[in-house]
Amino acid sequence: MRIKEIVLSKATIPVLLAGILGIAAVLYAWQLPPFTSSVQTTNNAFVKGRVTLIAPQLPGYVVSVPVSDYQHVAKGDVLVQLDDRIYLQQIAQAEATLQQQQNVLANFEQNHASKQASVDLANAQLTAAEAALANAQSASSRSDSLLASGISPQSAADVVRQALVQAQSSVAQAQASLSIAQQNLALVDAGLPALQGAVKGAQATVELARINLSNTKIVAPVDGTLGEVTARVGQYVSVGSQLTSVTPPNTWVIANFKETQMFGIAVGQQVSFTVDALNHAKLTGHISEISPAAGSEFSVLKPDNATGNYTKIAQRIPVRIEIDADQPLSTSLLPGMSVEVAVDTALAGTAAPATH
Template identity: 45%
Template sequence: MPTAPKLLRSRGTWIVLAATLVCLAMVLYAWRLPPFHTGTESTENAYVRGMVTIVAPKVDGYVAEVAVQDYMAVTAGQVLVRLDDRIYRQRLDQAQSALAAQEANLANTMQARLARQAAIGNSQAQVAGADAQLVNARAQLTRAQADFRRATPLAQDGSLSQRERDQTEAALHQAEAAVKLAEASVRQARAGQSVATQDLQSVVVNRRAVEAAVESSRAAVRLAEIDLENTQIRAPRDGHVGEVGVKLGQYVTPGTQLVAVVPQQVWVVANFKEAQTARMAPGQVAHLNVDALGGARLNGRVERISPATGSEFSVIKQDNATGNFTKIPQRLSVRIAVDPDQAPASRLRPGMSVVVSVDTRSGHAVAPRGDGTEVGLR
């Protein structure tokens, strides 16, 4: 049996020892244990995200034209789908006709107002004429009363004949009747003026109602125009369309999913274990390896960190108050912005898998003290 010094001098022994050390070093490196612990935190639980917009109609109808195909590039405002617009054109014509009728009513109301104003002016002239006649009748009555007072004593002493005295009395009665007639004429003229004023007020009130009807008809026309415009379903932004699910002749209603528009702007959401985020902060450098790009390496920066773990956003909340408990590391979502001016970045698509590494040494996080101040986490 070989002795210990001979074992140490054996090449096989050294090979086994070296292999053991290499394996141990690989395990320590994989688990980020000393002396291989670094400030880089990595995860494979990361995906490319984008603001995918599901395009849906605002009105119902039959699809008359599908203007795009799967995965085409589109620009903001480009027509994607056209619906049969014949009904909506008829509704617009109907609304425009109703508006024309209301505008005609408004014009007639304005003419009626002018006529009522002219009638008021005429009634005012009649009132003025009746007032003048009343003044004249009262003056005649005053003169007739004076003549009768002078004629009565003259007829008694024979200086004036009875016939002349009777004529003077008849003139007095005639003047009294003329005053009453003038007063009646004044009352009639004032009543006519009041009626004309009320007619004018009625026309003014009616005009306000007609004006409101005109505004309502204009709003109906605008609504019909909007509905007609909505028969052309347009792209909300620049990007690429996904798979086109709508078919020619299909009947669609508001909310029916027709096609998805994927914009060029994308970002990465990486789900790190909670322990990995201890020193993670916005602004730190991130490296992205995208499977779909043949391992191409992209650069980015930590943009924001989720305010809660993924379990807090789940529909069914975890309840650990009963039964046995097994601690499961939670994950925090970290949004990473991709640096611009990188050629492979133009090929990123939402949903792609990414391996993310964040260098926590490129910045420092902060944690609050008990007194409200902050302390850096190195």
């Protein structure tokens, strides 16, 4: 009986040890006491960069592709050249229309001067007619006095009165001519804004044609390295067709921490991370920004937690990490690389407050 108890106890020891190790592994995996740590880690982290997709702003046939895949380019280098013959003719047409509108506007000055001269002439004619009317009125007054005294005959008085009526008619005619001349001048002046607007419209058309011509030459917006060049000579491309991409050399890391890990993480904290593609080489950086919301809030299809059965899932908070300078391996980081990030939240007291 005692031998059986000894055998049983020897068989139980490995089972107990296995159970203890299993429990310890679970506690360590979930960072439960006594394995709690101030270091928060995540492998949901990637190198990011400003990858710019290159696409045409107008349709056309590709006539030249002077670059190749993964080539380094400088800002302003030509990447793709589209057929520009149509846009050259559009510039010529627009410039001809502009010249025509400018000539019409130049003729306005001559037309305005001519109508102003007509107004001046009508003013002079009115002044002469008013002077003749004054003389006729004086003559009529004298004639009436002589007729009343019997010195002048009635026939002479009739002639003077007829001259007065004719002078009055001449004044009315001169006033009408002046009014017509002034209206003609006002009509010419009223057309000036329309002529100026036509010139500005023609100038805008010329500038638009020049912009379209410049857009046939697709250039690199920044210094960087090209991705795959999909443009081919003779290919017809439409607006928005992806031709290639340009990636500048500056990179950073986006680490998506669980919300349960965010306590103690703040802007300014030092961060260490390892890069899978660099044989798990270790680099350092610091937290520069913390997302203002969980990643799910920025998704196109947001979860509706108000319907159906609810299952609680720890959300992820994106954290931006700027890579420290003067690290030789930092130049080898490429956007999309996987990294593992570690932050010691025990140093939160020395960090700057969290900002977004």
